[in-house]
Amino acid sequence: xxxxxxxxxxxxxxxxxxxxxxxxxxxxxxxxxxxxxxxxxxxxxxxxxxxxxxxxxxxxxxxxxxxxxxxxxxxxxxxxxxxxxxxxxxxxxxxxxxxxxxxxxxxxxxxxxxxxxxxxxxxxxxxxxxxxxxxxxxxxxxxxxxxxxxxxxxxxxxxxxxxxxxxxxxxxxxxxxxxxxxxxxxxxxxxxxxxxxxxx
Amino acid sequence: xxxxxxxxxxxxxxxxxxxxxxxxxxxxxxxxxxxxxxxxxxxxxxxxxxxxxxxxxxxxxxxxxxxxxxxxxxxxxxxxxxxxxxxxxxxxxxxxxxxxxxxxxxxxxxxxxxxxxxxxxxxxxxxxxxxxxxxxxxxxxxxxxxxxxxxxxxxxxxxxxxxxxxxxxxxxxxxxxxxxxxxxxxxxxxxxxxxxxxxx
Amino acid sequence: xxxxxxxxxxxxxxxxxxxxxxxxxxxxxxxxxxxxxxxxxxxxxxxxxxxxxxxxxxxxxxxxxxxxxxxxxxxxxxxxxxxxxxxxxxxxxxxxxxxxxxxxxxxxxxxxxxxxxxxxxxxxxxxxxxxxxxxxxxxxxxxxxxxxxxxxxxxxxxxxxxxxxxxxxxxxxxxxxxxxxxxxxxxxxxxxxxxxxxxx
Amino acid sequence: xxxxxxxxxxxxxxxxxxxxxxxxxxxxxxxxxxxxxxxxxxxxxxxxxxxxxxxxxxxxxxxxxxxxxxxxxxxxxxxxxxxxxxxxxxxxxxxxxxxxxxxxxxxxxxxxxxxxxxxxxxxxxxxxxxxxxxxxxxxxxxxxxxxxxxxxxxxxxxxxxxxxxxxxxxxxxxxxxxxxxxxxxxxxxxxxxxxxxxxx
DNA sequence: AATGAATGAGGGTTCATTCAT
DNA sequence: TATGAATGAACCCTCATTCAT
Numbered sequence: 116x117x118x119x120x121x122x123x124x125x126x127x128x129x130x131x132x133x134x135x136x137x138x139x140x141x142x143x144x145x146x147x148x149x150x151x152x153x154x155x156x157x158x159x160x161x162x163x164x165x166x167x168x169x170x171x172x173x174x175x176x177x178x179x180x181x182x183x184x185x186x187x188x189x190x191x192x193x194x195x196x197x198x199x200x201x202x203x204x205x206x207x208x209x210x211x212x213x214x215x216x217x218x219x220x221x222x223x224x225x226x227x228x229x230x231x232x233x234x235x236x237x238x239x240x241x242x243x244x245x246x247x248x249x250x251x252x253x254x255x256x257x258x259x260x261x262x263x264x265x266x267x268x269x270x271x272x273x274x275x276x277x278x279x280x281x282x283x284x285x286x287x288x289x290x291x292x293x294x295x296x297x298x299x300x301x302x303x304x305x306x307x308x309x310x311x312x313x314x315x
Numbered sequence: 316x317x318x319x320x321x322x323x324x325x326x327x328x329x330x331x332x333x334x335x336x337x338x339x340x341x342x343x344x345x346x347x348x349x350x351x352x353x354x355x356x357x358x359x360x361x362x363x364x365x366x367x368x369x370x371x372x373x374x375x376x377x378x379x380x381x382x383x384x385x386x387x388x389x390x391x392x393x394x395x396x397x398x399x400x401x402x403x404x405x406x407x408x409x410x411x412x413x414x415x416x417x418x419x420x421x422x423x424x425x426x427x428x429x430x431x432x433x434x435x436x437x438x439x440x441x442x443x444x445x446x447x448x449x450x451x452x453x454x455x456x457x458x459x460x461x462x463x464x465x466x467x468x469x470x471x472x473x474x475x476x477x478x479x480x481x482x483x484x485x486x487x488x489x490x491x492x493x494x495x496x497x498x499x500x501x502x503x504x505x506x507x508x509x510x511x512x513x514x515x
Numbered sequence: 516x517x518x519x520x521x522x523x524x525x526x527x528x529x530x531x532x533x534x535x536x537x538x539x540x541x542x543x544x545x546x547x548x549x550x551x552x553x554x555x556x557x558x559x560x561x562x563x564x565x566x567x568x569x570x571x572x573x574x575x576x577x578x579x580x581x582x583x584x585x586x587x588x589x590x591x592x593x594x595x596x597x598x599x600x601x602x603x604x605x606x607x608x609x610x611x612x613x614x615x616x617x618x619x620x621x622x623x624x625x626x627x628x629x630x631x632x633x634x635x636x637x638x639x640x641x642x643x644x645x646x647x648x649x650x651x652x653x654x655x656x657x658x659x660x661x662x663x664x665x666x667x668x669x670x671x672x673x674x675x676x677x678x679x680x681x682x683x684x685x686x687x688x689x690x691x692x693x694x695x696x697x698x699x700x701x702x703x704x705x706x707x708x709x710x711x712x713x714x715x
Numbered sequence: 716x717x718x719x720x721x722x723x724x725x726x727x728x729x730x731x732x733x734x735x736x737x738x739x740x741x742x743x744x745x746x747x748x749x750x751x752x753x754x755x756x757x758x759x760x761x762x763x764x765x766x767x768x769x770x771x772x773x774x775x776x777x778x779x780x781x782x783x784x785x786x787x788x789x790x791x792x793x794x795x796x797x798x799x800x801x802x803x804x805x806x807x808x809x810x811x812x813x814x815x816x817x818x819x820x821x822x823x824x825x826x827x828x829x830x831x832x833x834x835x836x837x838x839x840x841x842x843x844x845x846x847x848x849x850x851x852x853x854x855x856x857x858x859x860x861x862x863x864x865x866x867x868x869x870x871x872x873x874x875x876x877x878x879x880x881x882x883x884x885x886x887x888x889x890x891x892x893x894x895x896x897x898x899x900x901x902x903x904x905x906x907x908x909x910x911x912x913x914x915x
Numbered sequence: 916a917a918t919g920a921a922t923g924a925g926g927g928t929t930c931a932t933t934c935a936t
Numbered sequence: 937t938a939t940g941a942a943t944g945a946a947c948c949c950t951c952a953t954t955c956a957t
Contacts, residue, residue, distance in 0.1 A: 129916095145433040147347045150951060161918040163954080172952065224434060231431050233345035234424060234491070241491045266511075273485075273504040280484025281477040288476055290434070291441045304473040312512030329941095350926060361943045363929075372927065529937095545833040547747045550930060561939040563933080572931065624834060631831050633745040634824060634891070641891045673885075673904040680884025681877040688876055691834070691841045704873040712912030729920095750947060761922045766949065 130168045133158040134182065137175045142221035146176055146229040177239075180230055183222065184244035187215055191251065201259030202310055205278070208252065209309075210302045212282050217298030220290065227287045249275055256313065265313045274313050281305055330368045333358040334382065337375045342421035346376055346429040377439075380430055383422065384444035387415055391451065401459030402510055405478070408452065409509075410502045412482050417498030420490065427487045449475055456513065465513045474513050481505055530568045533558040534582065537575045542621035546576060546629040577639070580630055583622065584644035587615055591651065601659030602710055605678070608652060609709075610702045612682050617698030620690070627687045649675055656713065665713045674713050681705055730768045733758040734782065737775045742821035746776055746829040777839070780830055783822065784844035787815055791851065801859030802910055805878070808852060809909075810902045812882050817898030820890065827887045849875055856913065865913045874913050881905055 136158035140149045151172050155162045169175050191211050198204045216223040231237055253275045259265035265274075285301045336358035340349045351372050355362045369375050391411050398404045416423040431437055453475045459465035465474075485501045536558035540549045551572050555562045569575050591611050598604045616623040631637055653675045659665035665674075685705060689698045736758035740749045751772050755762045769775050791811050798804045816823040831837055853875045859865035865874075885901045 145435070148433070151953080152951075155919095162952090163919065164917055166953070167916070228431060228434055228437060231428055233348065234428055235345065237428060237487075238491055241488075269508060270504050273501065274508060276484045276488055277481040277505060277508050280480040280482070280487075282480070283484060284476045284480025285473075287437075287480075288441075291438055301473065304470050305477060308469060308474060308477050308512040309508075310512075311514075312508040312510075314511075351928080352926080362927090363944065364942060366928070367941070545835070548833070551932080552930075555940095562931090563940065564938055566932070567937070628831055628834055628837060631828055633748070634828055635745070637828060637887075638891055641888075669908060670904050673901065674908060676884045676888055677881040677905060677908050680880040680882070680887075682880070683884060684876045684880025685873075687837075687880075688841075691838055701873065704870050705877060708869060708874060708877050708909075708912040710912075711914075712908040712910075714911075751949080752947080755923095762948090763923065763950075764921060767920070772948070 127168075129158070129160060129164070133160065133165055133168055134175070134179060138179055138221050138225050141176065141179075141229045142224035146232055151175075173236075176225075176230065176232075176236070179222075179225055180240060181244060183226070184248065187211075188244065188247055188251070190215075195251070195255075201255050201262065201264055202314075204255045205252075205259075205310060206302070206306045208255070209278075209282055209306045210299070213285060213298045213302055216286050217289070223286055223290055223298075227283070227290055249279065252278055259313070264315065266315050269313050277312070278309055281309055327368075329358075329360060329364065333360065333365055333368055334375070334379060338379055338419075338421050338425050341376065341379075341429045342424035346432055351375075373436075376425075376430065376432075376436070379422075379425055380440055381444060383426070384448065387411075388444065388447055388451070390415075391448075395451070395455075401455050401462065401464055402514075404455045405452075405459075405510060406502070406506045408455070409478075409482055409506045410499070413485060413498045413502055413505075416486050417489070423486055423490055423498075427483070427490055449479065452478055459513070464515065466515050469513050477512070478509055481509055527568075529558070529560060529564070533560065533565055533568055534575070534579060538579055538619075538621050538625050541576065541579075541629045542624035546632055573636075576625075576630065576632075576636070579622075579625055580640055581644060583626070584648065587611075588644065588647055588651070590615075591648075595651070595655075601655050601662065601664055602714075604655045605652075605659075605710060606702070606706045608655070609678075609682055609706045610699070613685060613698045613702055616686050617689070623686055623690055623698075627683070627690055649679065652678055659713070664715065666715050669713050677712070678709055681709055727768075729758075729760060729764065733760065733765055733768055734775070734779060738779055738819075738821050738825050741776065741779075741829045742824035746832055751775075773836075776825075776830065776832075776836070779822075779825055780840055781844060783826070784848065787811075788844065788847055788851070790815075791848075795851070795855075801855050801862065801864055802914075804855045805852075805859075805910060806902070806906045808855070809878075809882055809906045810899070813885060813898045813902055813905075816886050817889070823886055823890055823898075827883070827890055849879065852878055859913070864915065866915050869913050877912070878909055881909055 133154065137154045140153045140157050143149075144153065151165055152162050154175065155165050158165070165175075169178060191208065194207055194211060195204050198207055216226060230240065253271050256265060256269075256271045256274050256278075260267055260269075260271070282305065285305060286298065289296070289298045289301075333354065337354045340353045340357050343349075344353065351365055352362050354375065355365050358365070365375075369378060391408065394407055394411060395404050398407055416426060430440065453471050456465060456469075456471045456474050456478075460467055460469075460471070482505065485505060486498065489496070489498045489501075533554065537549075537554045540553045540557050543549075544553065551565055552562050554575065555565050558565070565575075569578060591608065594607055594611060595604050598607055616626060630640065653671050656665060656669075656671045656674050656678075660667055660669075660671070682705065685701045686698065689696070689701075733754065737754045740753045740757050743749075744753065751765055752762050754775065755765050758765070765775070769778060791808065794807055794811060795804050798807055816826065830840065853871050856865060856869075856871045856874050856878075860867055860869075860871070882905065885905060886898065889896070889898045889901075
């Protein structure tokens, strides 16, 4: 089996081309309405070639999630390490979250809509990379409590969900909105409410 | 067409049986993975009978949304009219939201996962019943601002999305969680944060 | 079984209404594309009622053929008996053929198109009422030969087919033609050729 | 779409195999009673393969018509160019018509019965390849009139229909007949009548 | 590595027919 | 007689995946 050689190709031009094509196609037509042939065509490769880089159609979706989250989490960690104040760090997280999705509407559609196709997917996702993301948020909140900046009585996990849920809804609303506005412009008003909500 | 008169019998036994079966089946297998035959079998009717009451498989999903939202909105209005204080009203809304979904895990799965299958669906939904629901929330917030209870500088629409997004995330997390806990138990900790976030 | 009582109803209002509706519907949408429900609706009766008067959907088509041919053959016989000259009789036959179909475009469509759906139908038809019709034509030709008006060397059966085929094609062309013209106007030019073709 | 390049391979083995299979199956069971699976099985290919070469089930029928007519018209033109006398040319046309259908009973069934399934088909056909065929006949007749061989008073279009209708009926009768005889044996007796009918 | 022709299982939907009322 | 709700078999077409080249 040449799995290994293929895995090495993760960052090959074709792998990336197919992944980008998948995002575009899934965003446009929806995951279930898209065909592997659609993705192949958009990537400019033959149908069979997709299977040299991805195990299945599902794997395309999972890979979009994993590849993107990996990058996002890594970048976020780097950015957050530069800051110390929990308030500033939460603000930064919100800013990063809304700016990376606000920059690429198609990717946002895939993340807000297509990746939530089934409990099967969602359960899988929420126990891996997404759990990491949640943990990042939770840690900041716990740290804020320790430092006496955030209220002791709030439950960190609940606050994490509130934080994530609020950002998530901003993105979903932005995607579905007819009006075209900058997703980043939501950072301040949202964090204002969220921070106030947990601050002492 | 005589199917029309049949389809209108929204409250006939069969209509309800098929709708309940659809919720159960869609929640279990996912909308796209479910077949109309699955729904029919679960409802104890023939495949063709489904089409006497619903236009298509999609219509089943849309009907689950519409029927449920109609009922939820109506009940919420009744309950909210009994209260005057914006804080109490928001608390009531959160309580109602989490309790009606917390009562029926399958319905919750359909609402949190299956109904978000495609932008097509979501765009349709978000412009109708869901918009009504958002409006209900927004009105309470605006009222709170007028009364000087909530901060003037918060943007009601943003606050509405934060409120909804937070509740929505509670439900999604609850569905995907392995641990079995009461969704209603989230009411107090969530509203605590949200109210604090917008209060003066 | 109440077959007998039903058969008695052949000329009841409903039987005729359903038959007329079937002609209209089959002519409009084609036999296979039409549904029994279409026919029932057009006839203003319930779906099930159709089955009180006709054994099956096929039976509707067969009945249209039989009922009409019965009438046509009977009327033709009466008219032909009034004439003696074989040339005049053939002319009369052509005239009757083109006028009864030219009078009712929908009936013509059913006869020229829908009744020829399958060899099964066609074999059945061609051995019954249609054979009678062919025989009527053949007898006139044989008579013409006996009287020395038509050429001896022509084969009566062949001449019959030529005669019928020519008329049949006139009707088919008329149905499919965009231009609207009187089918009866074809009588003279067609018989001119056909008569000349077999005359001494 | 890469199916296009495939579909263009009109003379590939598979394309021809499927087309032959379709003729056989449609002739045997009738177009509407035949399934695409029947055709695929008869052609020795998978169901889906049919759709690599043909757009739809309808397209199979249309292709049988077009492919055959194209060939027939081309061959007829070649043969007719070898002759000069309008009488001989009409005779040749009749001979070609009856011999190519008489050679392949299944093809004849498809042409006489299955292709006349619906006005939709017939209207489409009669305005394309069939119109060409009619035009070929008409030109010979007009030529015969110019040369003073055929009567001036006959209407060329009517004569064309008579000619075609007569041949057409020969074929239809031959198909439906229990007795097995050579269709080509009809050429002489039919043309005898038809030529006499239009000659001076 | 890449291709793309071929596969064949799978599913939404239709509709002729029945039968309890 | 008449109704029309209910049935369930049947079918066209799609498409993820494979594999010979």
